[in-house]
Amino acid sequence: MNANLREFLDQAYVADEIFELRPDYRALxxxxxxxxxxxxxxxxxAMLVDAENHANKLLEETAVTELPHIADWREAYKAFGAKPSRTRNSLEALTRRAAKGLPRVNxxxxxxxxxxxxxxxxxxxxDIDKYVGALHLVRATGEEDFATFSAGEPEIEHPEVGEVIWRDDESVTCRLWNWRQCARTGLTDQTTTxxxxxxxxxxxxxEELQAAGAELAERVKELGTNVTVEQRLIAHNV
Known part of the structure; x- marks a missing residue:
């Protein structure tokens, strides 16, 4: 499967229009x-408790919206027409939850x-096994499908025109860059890839990006006896 992981990553891309919006963007x-x-x-x-303590310490000194990377993402959202106070990026949403406790899922x-x-x-x-074709980051036409749930029932939404979305060859996999993931490709209790x-x-x-990636790679390698890991950095002019 390792060769397939490499092929999957090699086919991923970030559209030029994303780098026009934020030349400093990098995807690991x-x-x-x-x-x-x-x-x-x-x-x-133990990892969740450590993260909760870290977030709470940060928030003792700085308002959540003024934490440097969260503030950066709020500006990025505004640049493509999103309202960051209504649709919070995933980092801000999790950091806000830390005081009451992060979710325990699996x-x-x-x-x-x-x-x-x-x-x-x-x-x-x-979940890679749920993907259809390549993973790519683009700005939406507004016609793409996004599979989600409303009141417990399956529902199809559509992104706003110009919204930044991750998608594959079938539909949107994540709206507003890193706000909400779709139902189709989300991790489950059966995910192996x-x-x-x-x-x-x-x-x-x-350096901070690579440190986060290194810790993630180290931790997931502990989740099986034959875990393989591949990675790729996508950045402007790289």
Missing amino acids: LIAVDGIEPGESNETSE RLTDIYNAISVKHQIPLGGE AVFILDALGALSD
């Missing part, structure tokens, strides 16, 4: 195979949520 993609699904455990719990999701908060970076995880997207803007240095 980490693809993983061989995950053995499991419930939350002592390791993931050990894979717990790990990436903890790393997102600890390293202050939007970080999404999706996943891709993680670490979104960085200028407030997060290359």
Whole structure:
């Protein structure tokens, strides 16, 4: 599967129009195979507690909207017409939740949520086996489908024209860059092959981005006896 992971990452792309919007944008993609699904455990719990404590310490000194990377993402949202106070990027949403406790889902999701908060970076995880074709980041035409749920029932939404979306060859996989993931490709308790997207803007240095990716890779390698990991950095003029 390792060769397939490499092929999956090599086919991913970020459209030029995204770099025109934010030349400082970088996407670190980490693809993983061989995950053995499991419930939350002592390791993931300890990581979540550490992340909660870190977030609470940050918020004692700085308002959540003024934390550097969150502030950067709020500006990025405004640039393509989104309202960051109504549709919060995933990092801001998780950081705000830290005071009352981050969600406990399963050990894979717990790990990436903890790393997102600890390293202050939007970080999404999706099931590669549910993808149709390549992963790419573009601005929406407004005609794309987005599979979600409303009041517990399946529903199809459509992004706004010009909205930044992750998508594959079938439909939208994540709206507003890193706001809400679709129902189709989300991680489940049965996921064994996943891709993680670490979104960085200028407030997060290359070194900090690589540190977050390194910790994620290290942790997911502990989730099975034959876990393989591939990664790729996509950046402007790289």
